[in-house]
Amino acid sequence: MQIRPAQRADLVAASKVCAAAFFDETLFGDIIHPFRHEYPEDTYLYWLKYFRVAVGQADNHFFVATAPEANGSSETVVALAHWVRKRAKHSGDAAAPPEEPKEQEADKLPPNRAADPKNVDILERSDAFASHHWSGPRAESWYLSCLAVDPQCHGQGIGRQLVAWGFEQSDRDGACVSVIAADGKDTFYQRCGFTTITGRAGDGEGNPLIDVPGGLILFRDV
Template sequence: MSSTTRPLSPSSLLAQSAFDLRRARFSDLAAAARMCSRAFDDDVLFGRLIHPYRKSYPGDVDKYWYRRFVVDWWDPSHIFLVTTVPSAEYEDNGEEIVTGFAHWSRIAPSWRDNYKAGWGWAWWDPRRLLRPISRLFVRLLAWLSPNRAASRKDEFIVERSYNYLDHIWTGQRSECWYLECLAVHPDYQKQGQGRALVMMGLWQAQREGVACSVIAADGKEKFYQACGFDVGPVGRSGEGEGNPLKEVPGGLVFFKDKEGLVLPDRQFGSWMDGHGVFDWDEWKKGVETKSTDNQEPE
């Protein structure tokens, strides 16, 4: 599928908006974690599977998100964005509240590739120690104050699935901006904030001439397609023999390839097996029609 549609510029996106969009501050991470807890409360993966005791310990779910954000914060290839609106209580003082959040990461074959692209530290830079130190601190904190809302078996199920998906981000897609997480406060949804946070990543990928990708939650596929992820599905988070996410609905991988790149659709196969609301029959028809149209006339 051709990817020639360009995402709107950040200025055109925000010109008529009732909210602001900026890089997150470290102090915003707690609010971001709270939003993710609320946004994913009934999500089949982050809510029901990973946090089966969330109703008994609702505050503990925040730990799951916050501790991950704190670790990735110290890696310059991870970018955190927030949308904000003026606080009704403190509007005269310029106070704001965080209403939306996006976590983007730049995937590359190695840290050297990210460094060359301007998204990493040199090997000798002491700031490279900040992330491993933060990870050790978070592990100690998890031992002292465990996430009681989480399943001991499945708290790290997402991390256990990573190795099954490495083949997707290869070749022309080996350098890619990836949307790790997107959340908008329930009171501020359907106002364009989620779309704006998505489009900022698409814009950055276009500027660098690299791909952009996302793993869509079940039922959110059309939203991401409408935002500009017009290639896919090219994979599923539960694919592969032994993948712990095999029975989890959704998890389809979509791309916005770099401009001018046209790659063949992925062949039908067992990677498509799984649960969810995505209309595979409609997608198959589209692939088959495109294949027929591209055949050389006899």
């Protein structure tokens, strides 16, 4: 097993790992992809669109775990971690100029027939309800935006190794570490060292995630 920085060529395979890992999870399965059983081959498009945009942005770090194939001449992506370095905003900081509209690779993807168009952006619509958790002493953070391991590779410690990278960065630069846990994954993250629960991503009146299970916000403070 090898863990290395992801290359753009890895994104399709990594997206398919995410699709498999979250296929039956409530948020990414039932809510965002209610038609996934009719179109199972489409679910990876959700992840690929997101990754293709994020991979070109500052402070976004992608890592994959790979395993050699039987012939020994190639490798298979079996896990992905997407880390984001969140930074404190200071008064007087200049606002980032808006990006010029342009056609992205993500816009050229085929339609995702497995997704519900009304819910495909539910995470973006919920962001404002949770952003206050990353403030004050927690404004500087290494945030684990996505962690996925191929279901066939569970129990091998791959996820823990990918989590450990962010903790190493935290130790070096003095920022905390944070994650929003998918339903049922909070115990795993607590075992990895996320010791403080600050709330849920679904908290707040009008939050589109209010009835979605999971979403605990966890930190390892410095």
